[in-house]
Every structure is written in C-alpha cells, then in structure tokens.
Amino acid sequence: MADVAEKVKQVIAEKLQIDQGQVTMEASIVEDLGADSLEQADILFSLEDEFGITADDTDEAEGLKTVADIVAYLEKKVAASS
Amino acid sequence: MSRRVVVTGMGAVTPLGLDCESTWENLIAGKSAASTIRQFDAEGFPVRIACEVGDFDVQKFIDKRQARKMDPSTRYGVAAAIMAWKDSRMDEGDFDPDRVGVVIGSGVGGIQTLEDQHSVLMEKGPRRISPYFIPMLIADMPSGAASITLGLKGPNYATVSACASGAHAIGDAFRAVQRGEADAMVTGGTEAAVCPMSLAGFAAMKAISSRNDEPERASRPFDKERDGFVLGEGAGIVLLEELEHAKARGARIYAEVTGYGCTGDAYHMTAPAPEGEGMARAMRAALADASIDADRVDYVNAHGTSTELNDKYETTALKAVFGEHAKKLAVSSTKSMVGHLLGAAGGVELIFTALAVQNGVIPPTINYEFPDPECDLDYTPNDARELRIEHALTNSFGFGGHNAVLALRRFEG
Numbered sequence: 001m002a003d004v005a006e007k008v009k010q011v012i013a014e015k016l017q018i019d020q021g022q023v024t025m026e027a028s029i030v031e032d033l034g035a036d037s038l039e040q041a042d043i044l045f046s047l048e049d050e051f052g053i054t055a056d057d058t059d060e061a062e063g064l065k066t067v068a069d070i071v072a073y074l075e076k077k078v079a080a081s082s
Numbered sequence: 083m084s085r086r087v088v089v090t091g092m093g094a095v096t097p098l099g100l101d102c103e104s105t106w107e108n109l110i111a112g113k114s115a116a117s118t119i120r121q122f123d124a125e126g127f128p129v130r131i132a133c134e135v136g137d138f139d140v141q142k143f144i145d146k147r148q149a150r151k152m153d154p155s156t157r158y159g160v161a162a163a164i165m166a167w168k169d170s171r172m173d174e175g176d177f178d179p180d181r182v183g184v185v186i187g188s189g190v191g192g193i194q195t196l197e198d199q200h201s202v203l204m205e206k207g208p209r210r211i212s213p214y215f216i217p218m219l220i221a222d223m224p225s226g227a228a229s230i231t232l233g234l235k236g237p238n239y240a241t242v243s244a245c246a247s248g249a250h251a252i253g254d255a256f257r258a259v260q261r262g263e264a265d266a267m268v269t270g271g272t273e274a275a276v277c278p279m280s281l282a283g284f285a286a287m288k289a290i291s292s293r294n295d296e297p298e299r300a301s302r303p304f305d306k307e308r309d310g311f312v313l314g315e316g317a318g319i320v321l322l323e324e325l326e327h328a329k330a331r332g333a334r335i336y337a338e339v340t341g342y343g344c345t346g347d348a349y350h351m352t353a354p355a356p357e358g359e360g361m362a363r364a365m366r367a368a369l370a371d372a373s374i375d376a377d378r379v380d381y382v383n384a385h386g387t388s389t390e391l392n393d394k395y396e397t398t399a400l401k402a403v404f405g406e407h408a409k410k411l412a413v414s415s416t417k418s419m420v421g422h423l424l425g426a427a428g429g430v431e432l433i434f435t436a437l438a439v440q441n442g443v444i445p446p447t448i449n450y451e452f453p454d455p456e457c458d459l460d461y462t463p464n465d466a467r468e469l470r471i472e473h474a475l476t477n478s479f480g481f482g483g484h485n486a487v488l489a490l491r492r493f494e495g
Contacts, residue, residue, distance in 0.1 A: 017146045054209065
C-alpha cells in the first residue's frame, strides 16, 4: 500500500505548502509540520475525498498524530470499504 | 482641543492599478478600467461587464499557505494594508502595537467563498464543506488578517454599510485616534464581489449598467445617458495617525482628516431619500465637525455612482449644502474610471481625495457627453485639471440609507 503513503504525503505537503521531503512517516502533523486545527480538518477532509471513505468515527480520526497513523487509518478504512 | 489626525500611509489594489501610484496615474489620465468580465464566463448574464483587478499576485504580500485560506476580499485588503504600512515607513520602536488598530469595511464579505462552498454543499454534501468556509466568509476577516500580518493589537473590527462601509471604517478610525483610543489606525475598505451571484443580483436590481458593447463608456456619472454603475473590486487602505505621533517620527503627511459626518435616510431600502436630504445632512455634519464654512471647500469627490437617482439627488444635496458656492465647487466622480468598488469605494476614494489635495490635481469624471438638466454642476468633465485645494469632502452612500462623509484638508508642515 505504498501508494496510500505517497498520496497522504502529497496531500499534506500541498495543504501545508511544504516540501514533500519533510513529510516523513514519523512526522507529527501538529508538532513537526505545524498544522493548526483547521489544517488538520482540511487534510482529513481531502483524504476522505481522495480515498472515497468517511472518517465518521470521530474519536479515532481525531487521535491521529503522525503521518504513519494517518496512513494506517486510511488503509484500514479502504480495506473495510472494499 | 481634540487630537489632530493625518494620513501618513496609503495602499491600494484597484482595477486601474496594483498600487496607489499606478492607480493615480491612470486616474488623472482619464482611463477606464471597465471591460468584458474575464474571471468567469458571463455569457447569458444581462450584464457582462465590470472593472476587474486583473493579474494581482497575492504571493508578493502573503505566503501561499496563508493566502489559500483567504477569500479574495481578504487578500486585497491585507495586500493594501501591507502597502499602506510600508508606505508610512513606521519602524519598530516608532509605535506601541497595543495603540495601533485596524478597521476595514466590506460590503458583502467573502461572497466568492460562499458561492464556491454552496456548490460543494449541493454537489458533495455537508461533510465536504471546507473548515475554512466560515473564516473565509465573514466580513471582519480582512481586519483580523491585517492585524495578524502586521502585529497590531489596538481596536479591531469591521464596518458593514454596503457602499459606505469603507468611509464608515475610516470615520470610526478617525474618531479612535482623535479621542485617544489609538495612536494610529490601519483603515479603509475592501471588496471582491465580481462573481456570478452578485452580478446577477445587482443586475436584477437594475442597479448596474447594461452597456455591454461599450464597457469603457458604461460608467458615466452625471451624464444624461447614464444607466447604472459598473461593478468594481479591490481595496483602499490608509494609515491614519495622530499628528504629534507622526511628527515625532518625521513621517510624510499626505493630508489631514478634519471631519466626519454620518446620517441615516430612514426612507427606503435602496433608493436615496428625495432631494438627497440624508446626503446633505451628512455633508453638513462633516463640515460642522471640521469647523469650516461650506464656501471654503474647493473639491468634492462625489459618490457619483452613475445611477439615475444617486447622481440627481447628490446634485440637489450639493446645492442645498453649498448654495451659490455649489457652482464654483469642483466635483468629480472617480467611479467613472475605476468603477464602483462597493465596500472598498470609501477607502480608494479617500486616497484619491488625499492625492488630489496633496498634488493640487482634480481627477476627472470621464464619459461626460450629454448634459442632464438635473445635474448641472462642474463635474470636472473628461479631463483632469489643476486646482489648489485647501478643503475637500469625499462622499459615500450605501443601500440601507447610510451616508458617510469625510473632510480632508491640505497639510503644510
């Protein structure tokens, strides 16, 4: 599922206007990449759109901290919906 | 004695230029900014013309990450605020951030964002609405964003009074400095309403000109063939500063703001009160506030929208206020060239009036061809002219019956 990670990194880099190289799997969206709460929501909504899923399990979606967390979450969602 | 207030910085993004200098050059050259609408396909609309800002590059002022969270109205406002601030050459150490505020008016706020996000709601549903929708929509965000960008922590809010929003903002800012609530204020108006919803709405009101085949001739204030205004967009922002504060740092002073008057028509949602009764009271209030007699005014930058009723009643109001002196008064409507910037009009027109006072040049009313017996003053037809101006007024009137007039005086240090 390398393409999920690639897509996630691409969306985050685009939304935060940073170099995609900075978006490592270990990077925390807030602490390392500087996203505010609106940017976090914006990233998640874009990914919902991109992968055709709905992040309606709010607690779990809001708990996502690192790029790796987001990728794992999306992989699970995509697998469940297919 | 109340504190004196002067204009020490100016910034503008207009259909005639992306800064004050180029806008002013085109204005005194009598150029029209109107054209067939380029930013969206207006085919099928009853009106297909506007005065558009064109190739504005927001990234000269704000980084892309911030800019993408701003409606165009906020982008124009923040860009003009940054230009005004730089123009004032206010250095760190020259001011106390707690004593400098921001009041920027807008007529409709983020209407382009509203349009975009409404389509998202209809096509994709409520879960796809952007988290930036509300912050991009609200009409006070230009003031908020400018304060964040410039680090200004004094009074901060927005004014909303349709086409008088910018003038009310400046009037409020003037009072804040005069009363000592602030040492300086970044103030003016911004608007970005050249979009399908507002074009269709103004066309439905028959408020805008449908001279689609000759856009550059459509805005013709006080001319007998006028048939409505031409929608414009952009921002005009100034720095108002307390005189001693300005002098202490050796600031360049464009003009002094001496008076502010505002009234309500209490008459009709959109039509001005007969004979311009409310407009006249606002002009008298501004003159009284400035403590000057009417016959000392040399120039009036008219609201002059190019609509049937505004131009007729603004003329009767000018005659009521100035009496015999009305015939000697130089009047002009810069909307003939730059279009009607709605909530930004009061901002850009204060700048035009200050430059007229400072340079001793009256910008013209272009497209003046056919005299209207009901509009019989000296509107500075078609060509700019030189005139030493001691006192000037700038008029702004908005739907809802809001009238705001500012008085400026030539400053000699």
